[in-house]
Amino acid sequence: MFDWMAWTPVTAGFFGGIAVLLVGMAGLEVVWPTRERKGLLPIPTTRGDRLFIGLLSSAFVHLGWIALADSPVYIATILCAIWVAILLRWA
Amino acid sequence: MQESGFKKRYILLGLYLLAVMLPLYWLLNMSFKTNQEILSGLTFFPQTFTLDNYRLIFTDAAWYSGYINSIIYVVMNTAISLAVALPAAYAFSRYRFLGDRHLFFWLLSNRMAPPAVFLLPFVQLYSSVGLFDTHLAVALAHCLFNVPLAVWILEGFMSGVPKEIDETAYLDGYTWPRFFTTIFMPLIKTGIGVTAFFCFMFSWIELLLARTLTTVEAKPIAAIMTRTVSASGIDWGVLAAAGVLTIIPGALVIWFVRKHIAKGFALGRL
Amino acid sequence: MINKTDNNRAWLLVVPVVVLVAFSAIIPLMTVVNYSVQDIFDPQTRIFVGTEWFREALLDERLHGALGRQVLFSLMVLLIEVPLGIAIALCLPRRGPWVSFCLILLALPMLVPFNVVGTIWQIFARADIGLGGWLMTELGFDYNYTASPLDAWLTVLVMDVWHWTSLIVLLCYAGLLSIPGAYYQAAQIDGASRWAIFRYIQLPKLTNVLVIGVLLRFMDSFMIYAEPFVLTGGGPGNATTFLSQQLTTLAVGQFDLGPAAAFSLIYFLIILLICWLFYTAITHLSTR
Numbered sequence: 001m002f003d004w005m006a007w008t009p010v011t012a013g014f015f016g017g018i019a020v021l022l023v024g025m026a027g028l029e030v031v032w033p034t035r036e037r038k039g040l041l042p043i044p045t046t047r048g049d050r051l052f053i054g055l056l057s058s059a060f061v062h063l064g065w066i067a068l069a070d071s072p073v074y075i076a077t078i079l080c081a082i083w084v085a086i087l088l089r090w091a
Numbered sequence: 092m093q094e095s096g097f098k099k100r101y102i103l104l105g106l107y108l109l110a111v112m113l114p115l116y117w118l119l120n121m122s123f124k125t126n127q128e129i130l131s132g133l134t135f136f137p138q139t140f141t142l143d144n145y146r147l148i149f150t151d152a153a154w155y156s157g158y159i160n161s162i163i164y165v166v167m168n169t170a171i172s173l174a175v176a177l178p179a180a181y182a183f184s185r186y187r188f189l190g191d192r193h194l195f196f197w198l199l200s201n202r203m204a205p206p207a208v209f210l211l212p213f214v215q216l217y218s219s220v221g222l223f224d225t226h227l228a229v230a231l232a233h234c235l236f237n238v239p240l241a242v243w244i245l246e247g248f249m250s251g252v253p254k255e256i257d258e259t260a261y262l263d264g265y266t267w268p269r270f271f272t273t274i275f276m277p278l279i280k281t282g283i284g285v286t287a288f289f290c291f292m293f294s295w296i297e298l299l300l301a302r303t304l305t306t307v308e309a310k311p312i313a314a315i316m317t318r319t320v321s322a323s324g325i326d327w328g329v330l331a332a333a334g335v336l337t338i339i340p341g342a343l344v345i346w347f348v349r350k351h352i353a354k355g356f357a358l359g360r361l
Numbered sequence: 362m363i364n365k366t367d368n369n370r371a372w373l374l375v376v377p378v379v380v381l382v383a384f385s386a387i388i389p390l391m392t393v394v395n396y397s398v399q400d401i402f403d404p405q406t407r408i409f410v411g412t413e414w415f416r417e418a419l420l421d422e423r424l425h426g427a428l429g430r431q432v433l434f435s436l437m438v439l440l441i442e443v444p445l446g447i448a449i450a451l452c453l454p455r456r457g458p459w460v461s462f463c464l465i466l467l468a469l470p471m472l473v474p475f476n477v478v479g480t481i482w483q484i485f486a487r488a489d490i491g492l493g494g495w496l497m498t499e500l501g502f503d504y505n506y507t508a509s510p511l512d513a514w515l516t517v518l519v520m521d522v523w524h525w526t527s528l529i530v531l532l533c534y535a536g537l538l539s540i541p542g543a544y545y546q547a548a549q550i551d552g553a554s555r556w557a558i559f560r561y562i563q564l565p566k567l568t569n570v571l572v573i574g575v576l577l578r579f580m581d582s583f584m585i586y587a588e589p590f591v592l593t594g595g596g597p598g599n600a601t602t603f604l605s606q607q608l609t610t611l612a613v614g615q616f617d618l619g620p621a622a623a624f625s626l627i628y629f630l631i632i633l634l635i636c637w638l639f640y641t642a643i644t645h646l647s648t649r
Binding site (some may be wrong): 100101103104108111113114115117118121129135171173175176178179181183184185186189191192194196200201202203205206208209210213215216231232239242297298299300312317325330331334338339342345349353354355356357 | 364366368370375382385393431438448452454460461463464473477482534535587621629633640
């Protein structure tokens with residue numbers, strides 16, 4: 001039934017990761033509710049907002065990396081992971 | 092406002108309305124002409140008034156079934172959108188819950204996403220659940236952009252209803268479904284009307300998904316109109332007549348909501 | 362603003378919407394992601410190619426061209442439709458027998474299907490059988506939308522203005538109606554100019570509806586497809602080939618699943634970014 005979706009291990013892992021993140025964030029929210037705060041970014045954000053901003057900007061960084069750099073993509077992934085961590089902690 | 096400004100304002104308004112109506116008039120004009128007259132030169136009124144173009148559409152099943160198909164899926168879509176959007180909009184307007192803002196954003200982003208992006212897998216998705224080339228497939232596909240819009244509009248109207256009304260009703264022993272259908276929905280009936288108008292509008296005018304998801308059984312009129320382009324050139328008269336007929340359902344809908352157009356378009360957000 | 366109460370059971374009311382939209386949004390989106398990293402010959406024969414298609418799409422001149430035209434087009438649409446819409450809304454009578462008549466006429470273009478809009482203008486703008494094209498020629502313009510890229514471009518723009526300015530007009534008109542008459546009387550006593558009335562009484566009331574109008578118009582013009590497709594098929598050359606058309610050609614016309622999927626995702630990410638900027642702006646406007 002799901003044959004036509006043409007799954008690959010990589011994309012399955014990617015969406016699995018997103019699902020884990022979503023469930024994790026929801027669980028965290030129950031245990032340790034977030035409060036809006038203002039940090040590095042010019043607007044007040046909650047934890048979910050920061051994660052979203054981080055992921056969206058990471059997507060664009062990856063696109064830029066693919067277009068401009070010749071080096072492997074995982075370097076961009078590592079840089080983005082650091083960037084998301086910075087956002088989550090200090091923004 | 093100033094009396095002296097009256098004249099100039101109405102001249103501008105009149106000119107704009109004229110500009111809006113001219114292309115529509117031209118379409119209507121052409122639909123009553125024979126192809127010979129259309130191609131032989133510019134005439135402002137049909138010289139040889141003919142209803143043949145319309146007769147062709149109303150007697151050829153391939154033509155008129157297109158209208159029936161379009162109306163079926165548009166009505167289905169409007170009904171589904173309203174049915175699921177009403178409770179959801181109530182939840183968004185009354186309660187804070189886990190992930191509400193992100194959920195709302197996700198819904199809205201689907202309203203904004205171009206149908207072309209989802210075009211590729213849609214055919215396979217609806218084929219795999221056995222809905223391809225049915226009215227339901229198009230109705231469901233149009234929910235992608237109409238449901239978020241309906242939630243958005245209804246949420247605006249519902250936020251305008253004071254919360255005390257809900258609380259009083261619960262104190263009086265109303266259950267939620269009874270309160271919602273007998274008290275709350277009548278209060279926002281303008282909102283429901285406007286939402287239905289928007290759902291109808293966006294589903295009626297959409298072409299890309301409707302055309303891609305259907306082949307024979309549920310083919311919309313918009314797709315059938317491309318039939319007029321044949322080897323011998325375009326059959327302008329029939330094309331114009333078909334165009335005129337696609338405007339009529341819309342005009343009827345506007346007629347029904349005309350009382351609400353003025354206030355309702357504020358979408359409850361004032 | 363309503364003071365909302367915390368209640369996670371509200372999720373129950375939202376579930377139908379989530380299920381319905383997820384069916385039509387998430388499953389296709391996942392499939393697009395899957396396609397975008399593979400070279401697909403048929404369902405059984407597919408090869409993992411990593412980011413190859415993304416690289417190809419990002420360096421594709423046609424995509425750059427389509428994106429540039431698209432951004433320019435959407436900005437032009439907003440620049441024309443928003444001021445024109447406000448102006449017409451200000452011209453509409455506030456009461457009287459003509460109000461309904463004007464509103465019905467204004468709303469009429471919006472209910473015309475996209476491709477019929479294309480058809481109407483395809484006919485109307487032809488120099489030989491259309492009034493518009495004939496007028497332009499009579500006035501001495503060398504106007505021909507099938508041959509001149511600029512003419513085709515302007516025709517699509519006029520088409521969109523014709524189709525959608527009414528939305529801005531009706532939104533603004535609804536906003537203007539909600540201003541109590543006392544405001545105007547007070548302004549008149551103060552001897553406020555027409556401009557001052559607009560700037561300090563009318564415009565603030567319009568902000569909320571205008572944000573909605575701008576959002577809808579920007580997004581919908583960003584996915585314009587049927588009008589240029591019917592008019593000239595994206596031509597002459599590729600003068601009116603916008604993003605959706607470029608994508609549809611790739612996906613349905615050439616059936617290049619992988620590249621089309623990568624293109625789709627880039628398109629989707631751009632939309633997501635713009636949508637998020639708008640959404641953040643709206644929520645911050647309303648909390649302020």
